[in-house]
Amino acid sequence: MRSNLQRASARTTMLARERPNRIPPAHNLTVSAQPHAAEPELPSAVPLMALSTGFWAFKTLAAAHALDLFSRLAGGKGTTAGELTQTLGLHQRPAEMLLTGCAALGLLEKSHGRYRNTPLSEAYLVRGKPYYFGGFVQMADKRLYPGWNKLDEALRTNRPTTWDPAVQSSIFDGEDPLVLALFWEAMHSLSTMTARKLGEAVDLGQFRRLLDIGGGSGAYDIELCKQYGGLRATVLELPHVATIAAGKIAEAGLADRIETMDGSFFEQLPKNHDVHLLSMILHDWDEAKNRALLRRCFDALPSGGAVMISELLVNDEKTGPAPAALMSLNMLIETEGRNYTSAEYSAWLEDAGFRQIETIRFDAPAANGTVIGLKP
Numbered sequence: 111m112r113s114n115l116q117r118a119s120a121r122t123t124m125l126a127r128e129r130p131n132r133i134p135p136a137h138n139l140t141v142s143a144q145p146h147a148a149e150p151e152l153p154s155a156v157p158l159m160a161l162s163t164g165f166w167a168f169k170t171l172a173a174a175h176a177l178d179l180f181s182r183l184a185g186g187k188g189t190t191a192g193e194l195t196q197t198l199g200l201h202q203r204p205a206e207m208l209l210t211g212c213a214a215l216g217l218l219e220k221s222h223g224r225y226r227n228t229p230l231s232e233a234y235l236v237r238g239k240p241y242y243f244g245g246f247v248q249m250a251d252k253r254l255y256p257g258w259n260k261l262d263e264a265l266r267t268n269r270p271t272t273w274d275p276a277v278q279s280s281i282f283d284g285e286d287p288l289v290l291a292l293f294w295e296a297m298h299s300l301s302t303m304t305a306r307k308l309g310e311a312v313d314l315g316q317f318r319r320l321l322d323i324g325g326g327s328g329a330y331d332i333e334l335c336k337q338y339g340g341l342r343a344t345v346l347e348l349p350h351v352a353t354i355a356a357g358k359i360a361e362a363g364l365a366d367r368i369e370t371m372d373g374s375f376f377e378q379l380p381k382n383h384d385v386h387l388l389s390m391i392l393h394d395w396d397e398a399k400n401r402a403l404l405r406r407c408f409d410a411l412p413s414g415g416a417v418m419i420s421e422l423l424v425n426d427e428k429t430g431p432a433p434a435a436l437m438s439l440n441m442l443i444e445t446e447g448r449n450y451t452s453a454e455y456s457a458w459l460e461d462a463g464f465r466q467i468e469t470i471r472f473d474a475p476a477a478n479g480t481v482i483g484l485k486p
């Protein structure tokens with residue numbers, strides 16, 4: 111009986127006889143270094159595979175987080191797939207696949223046969239840690255993922271997909287228990303580390319009273335008051351959110367320096383603050399509402415007071431960067447707004463009366479910079 115190799119070699123000899131000009135194929139499988147002269151060189155298709163399967167990576171993270179994997183491994187505890195079948199009640203095959211997937215994504219590392227948290231998962235995915243990011247992972251999974259599943263619909267209709275505009279006037283209208291449970295925990299996750307980076311990038315030492323307009327869970331106020339001992343803050347929020355913020359402020363032991371104030375930023379703002387913060391507020395609304403809000407800031411601030419707009423800023427050419435451009439699409443499925451550019455914010459600030467407008471860059475989950483204007 112002839113082997114596959116013998117058969118292939120006989121076939122090659124025959125082909126070479128039939129077509130004398132044909133170069134006989136090499137005996138090994140190495141691809142010729144010579145490109146085909148007539149064919150234009152194609153870009154690699156590999157980035158498309160990475161884009162198309164981006165959700166595989168996210169879903170691996172979300173499932174591992176939902177199973178509490180990283181919290182169980184906190185403090186250097188390691189696991190094997192076999193042990194995971196006991197602790198999480200998984201079958202051996204998926205337990206092994208989950209651990210391998212998390213290791214491939216940089217969420218776990220393996221040594222001496224055991225998987226452990228990496229510094230990334232230990233710092234941000236273990237419940238109770240000061241910069242816990244799991245709230246956002248959970249919101250992305252349970253709320254944003256289904257909304258993004260209808261992105262094509264949002265693009266065609268210019269309407270949100272995570273709530274019904276026939277029933278609500280905005281994402282913040284009403285007290286949907288799912289929104290309440292997920293949204294502000296997610297904002298807190300995103301905003302604590304972002305606030306820390308903002309406080310490091312901008313010198314707030316000259317200010318005494320911060321008004322955090324639509325301050326959500328109070329993450330910025332807690333973090334900035336920790337960084338700046340002379341600062342006091344007010345979280346201006348819708349009543350049901352102010353209650354959430356009050357809880358976080360009390361937990362942080364800062365109730366003596368941070369107060370909450372029920373109210374709406376669509377009405378007149380309180381006057382006794384020398385710095386205003388708008389973090390992830392303006393990307394929720396259209397240009398007319400934003401310009402009007404900046405005018406209200408101008409009216410409420412004293413001379414020398416400042417307003418800080420903290421956002422994932424789209425570049426002025428509107429070509430990226432990806433976190434800002436994709437956050438902008440996230441605003442399509444969630445709001446009437448979009449992520450604006452530093453040039454757009456600067457023009458609105460100027461029109462509202464602010465001067466010495468500058469953009470200070472930093473790198474954080476929820477912002478890549480802040481546009482600041484001073485009231486003359």
Ligand SMILES: C[S@@+](CC[C@H](N)C(=O)[O-])C[C@H]1O[C@@H](n2cnc3c(N)ncnc32)[C@H](O)[C@@H]1O
Nearest residue numbers: 282297301324325326347348351374375389390
């Ligand atoms: C995207 S969140 C940003 C929260 C916070 N600034 C942060 O960065 O973590 C938008 C916030 O605006 C608040 N908000 C919406 N409409 C408001 C209004 N009319 N008055 C006050 N706050 C409002 C929401 O409750 C929500 O907490």
